[in-house]
Amino acid sequence: MAYSSRSARRGALLAGAIAVLGLLSSCGSQHDQAGPAKTDSGTAAPATETSKDSSPGAGTAASTPAGPASSAAARSSGSSDAGSGTGTGTGTGGKTGATSTRCHTSELGASVGRNDPGAGQENFPVVLTNKSGRTCTLRGYPGAAFVSASGSQLGPDPRRESGSPVTITLKPGQSAWAGLTFSNPEISEAKTATPAALLVTPPDERDQLKVAWTAGAVPVSGNSSSVSLTVLRPGSGV
Known part of the structure; x- marks a missing residue:
């Protein structure tokens, strides 16, 4: 009777230990799976946005407004036209012939x-x-x-x-x-x-x-x- 009781207690203890080990193993597996997934989702998006912002093809073009460049080109063209106009004006004035000095x-x-x-x-x-x-x-x-x-x-x-x-x-x-x-x-x-x-x-x-x-x-x-x-x-x- 004494032997049977000891054996039963040992079996119960062994079963409980196995159950505890199984529980710990299960918690460890869940922690390993959830941790990396959370880290990947938390860092991937900012890395992607940073990559887009620093991209020479996308970020530079997006950050350079087209309007001022067009306006500057227009002003430059306007200055050139004004210069030509002035030259023309100055040229038109040179085309007037010498005024006659004859007495009328x-x-x-x-x-x-x-x-x-x-x-x-x-x-x-x-x-x-x-x-x-x-x-x-x-x-x-x-x-x-x-x-x-x-x-x-x-x-x-x-x-x-x-x-x-x-x-x-x-x-x-x-x-x-x-x-x-x-x-x-x-x-x-x-x-x-x-x-x-x-x-x-x-x-x-x-x-x-x-x-x-x-x-x-x-x-x-x-x-x-x-x-x-x-x-x-x-x-x-x-």
């Missing part, structure tokens, strides 16, 4: 100076004076015609005497003159008329200046009726 009729005043007779000739200086505020030039022969009070021309146009034209620069107030010459009608016995005015046309102009004529009769036809003009020269002919 509207800038001149005309007068007839005092007669300086000699050798049967009547000699009058026809004077053109720069009345503008700028410097201008005259070159060549003026035009001239005697006219009646009604405006009709008396006699032919004066002929031009030979001469070498020069460019005359007139500052404001300065003058140039051409000699108007004809034979004394009392000597030449030419047919005469008394003009009311002398019309003077500056070189290369079409508009005329009208000067009252107060020097009496002039030849208009017949013998020795020719009237002549000289080339313009600096001064007033006095």
Whole structure:
């Protein structure tokens, strides 16, 4: 009886030990399985996001905004266009040709100076004076015609005497003159008329200046009726 009780107690103790060992083994297995799974799920996602952020292909492109770069390019292009525009503008200004320095009729005043007779000739200086505020030039022969009070021309146009034209620069107030010459009608016995005015046309102009004529009769036809003009020269002919 005593032996049987000991054997039963030993068997019970052994069974309990085996049960405890089995329980401990089961808990250890569950701890081993749950621990690694928890560690993997906790570190995998941040590692993946870090990898994406540091990726040259994705992270760099995503972190670089496209708008400012496009705006800078547009500004650069605009600056280039503005420069070209300015150049063009500056170029357009250079294309304007040199301003003519010729004296225009509207800038001149005309007068007839005092007669300086000699050798049967009547000699009058026809004077053109720069009345503008700028410097201008005259070159060549003026035009001239005697006219009646009604405006009709008396006699032919004066002929031009030979001469070498020069460019005359007139500052404001300065003058140039051409000699108007004809034979004394009392000597030449030419047919005469008394003009009311002398019309003077500056070189290369079409508009005329009208000067009252107060020097009496002039030849208009017949013998020795020719009237002549000289080339313009600096001064007033006095």
